[in-house]
Amino acid sequence: MSTVPHLKYEQHYADGKARRQHCSRARQAECSLAPQRDVVALVESSSQGRVPALAPLRYARMRASPFAFFRGTAMIQAADLAAGPDSGLRLQICGDAHLMNYGFFASPERQLVFDINDFDETHPAPWEWDVKRLAVSLALACRGRGFGDTAARDTVLRLASTYRRRLQAFSQMSQLDLWYCRVGFDQLLSRATDENMRQQLQKVADKARGQTQERLLPKMTDSEDGALRLRDNPPVIFHLDDHDGPLAACDDWLGADSLAKVQGMLDHYIGTLKEDRRELLQRFRLVDAAFKVVGVGSVGTRCLVLLLQDDYDQPLFLQLKEARASVLEPFTQLCVHGNQGKRVVFGQRLMQATSDLFLGWTRSADDRHFYVRQLRDMKAAPALETFANADELASYGQACAWTLARAHAKSGGCAAEIAGYLGQSDKFDLALADYALAYADQVEKDYALFDAAIRSGRLPCAASPR
Template identity: 25%
Template sequence: MTRTALLDLLSQGADAEQGGPGAPDHGGDGEAPAASRVEAFTLLAQRRAAGEMVLLPRLLTGSERRIHVRQTIREDHQTRIATHDEEAREKFDKLAASPFSFFRGTALLFYRDMAGEDPWMPTVLSAGDVHPDNFGVVPNRDDVPVFGIDDYDEAAYAPFTWDLKRGATGFMVAAESEGAKGEARQRSTAEAFVRGYADAMRAYAADATEAFDEMRRDNAPPLIAALLDHAVRGSRAAYLTSKYLDDTGRRFAPSKKIVPVSSRLAEFQELVDRYVAENEIEVPPRADGMRVKDVAVRKGQGTASLGLARYYLLIGGADEKGTDDLLLEVKQARRSALAGLVPPSDISPDDHEDHADPSVGGDDPDGGASARHGARIAHAQRVAMVNGGVFYGSVQHDGDSYLVRERSWYRDSVDLTGLSGQGWHDYARVCGRVLANLHARSDEAGRVDHDVEPEILAAMAPLDLFVEDVVEFAAEAADRVRTDHATYRRDHAHGAFSKVDRVYR
């Protein structure tokens, strides 16, 4: 496939989708339909996975690459741009702030550069968006703080190398952008991440401890033990009153980021009751029957998900004074950035919730009546933490799919800007271990039906060559991130993301 053929395929994909099932059209009467290249990239991924020698967008340069980046970001945010969402504009500003912010918020761009890659590699449950800021302190089922992956919005079944490549790239970009580290330190940090993964996978293959392994205060390395200690300073009551509640302690206090909508109590009580029943939630005594005391719209949260609907629910605890109330987050879910791009695997298509409607773009939150994006995310969390938080689940609301989870009062993450050179190595190695645990559990609680650890170890052999390949990939990808970010900043300054691409007659 030549460069011209690649550009032809992608431009034909935009034309072919117009009028098709689920094709996004956010314009008014008589307005040209919004362009989408989802089907074109699905075809590209299938052809590459089948062994065809096809070019990928990562080989584009100059103005062709700049236009591809612009089109992908517009397409990934079609709904939010077309509805003039204020948080979408905030997100575009955030992407311009640094290469790492740009990397965090452009997963679709990253994975379109990998379409159909590594079809021969073992399939696992992939976290989907591995980078240094998506690890942190989270609650387990017993409300004990543990260290793990804290974001599964992009989770999908994919070759295990996809998480490693995005994670290694994320550590390289962050080490420079957040840690001001040079090229040698960036590379050695990425290598530490991959070797931490390999060491843990070797241990799981030998002693099969992945099913009950979790990183707690008593078994964590010093860096993570210090983070866990920092996370539990204070109390649930102090956290709620200082950040969210009014003087009565029974309602949300309005702020720039918290907009109380107390008039919707009945609506969200019905939603919570349905969520508990549909997800078979074993409500602990501390939740006091899941009574909704107040509701608020949460603004300005996250990077990739800015502009998607998000609610906070204050759930009454057992103490009548409200000192042990808990916070539930109800977050609109959308199609995974990996959907349609991963090579085919033995996992049944029915097991891919995003498979239902491949013509729908990433920013269409519901993806049609059969979409179950929230269920996909909740499934990933349950696989990742067999003893995970009790409140993870999903629910449909107003035609959209939502993830439901507890916002723990001790949720915390590593301050990347404060890491020493050795600290970057230590942290990367720990994150590699945590990722290996998720992948190893793919055949325990996930949908992989065979022992995956020996396959992964065989696929990584010889290990030194495998590590070098992943680090080289990450170095090239990090260079693309820097170049793409520079052109994005120029486009953003010109107002390029105030409109969507449309197909005109």
């Protein structure tokens, strides 16, 4: 890290500071709402193009709590943020940087790292949109765990302070040092002052290390006549040729040639990889494919899990996940990548410290776009209910803020400008806390409207989410 301020750094820092004239840090507290805002209509519109039979499951998962509803409605906050002030500094952002989209996963060198792990909505946009989504999710999590608004405000203040201080430090690093920088498990563990938090981090890390391809095999497959087949668990996992499944009324993947269609997608995907990884993938053969329902906001989008094996019958599980247009696109700029899966891959590679060895993209015969990655390769994150107190949750929020600051510094090349805008005082921190609590109030109101639409029968809802 540089210890002597450079003339260019000072200029960039001053440029960022000057942006306060356009949007003061105090204005970041404004909780603006999109014009002609209809929450239920927005939820309904977000279901267009998804598998209709899975809408009740999606709504059931969103109905679990205001926090779950918030996870499934990134498009609502995106519209609201676009209606409010911003610093004018745009870069590649995550687009859905809520608390549960961070976690551990393996680097190609098999080291356990902590980073953002979901980039479905990644797109160029104001950097503070990510920070605000993370802050609101933290406030909602505090409320959901019963810690109260005083604790919620304190956790957001700690998050904001961490982001600001880390961004300041990253802004003074060389571009190569920044590119190589990562947040590892050992770093997080060494900075955890609370013993309970240390134990929780260790528990999650142990779980992550157990999420290997070999250990997935007995959990997800059965042997039929000497051949492996993915195990059905409807409506969460089911085969494409299941004529009684959710795809029966809407999808052209049905039929005896469904695996051949998947092979075509796989061939296109392999062509997007670097030559050495292409060579590696060609040593595996496709054995089986099934539809897999994932997440909260992604329920109803097409997502496949593929089972491949090498000549020694060792497994490789890949996930093909549908990539739709980012919820940020209507408020910023059109996608420039020609394939929404490529957009996701580009954003992920740009923002993450290290990315999945098999990250790539493809398209289906009906021109749906997908990105591809390994399934559960040493991936794990703490569940919300495991945080015993507000201090543990605040510490986790600070870890997320740390890695978000690194991601923004790496992706935009304008860390000095953001640092100049944020400054050394806590003005932005206080504004963010005000915004987070005010918008958390709005999310709870929106959730009530969503719940009423379910109770009235306007929105279908499964009896119990799975």
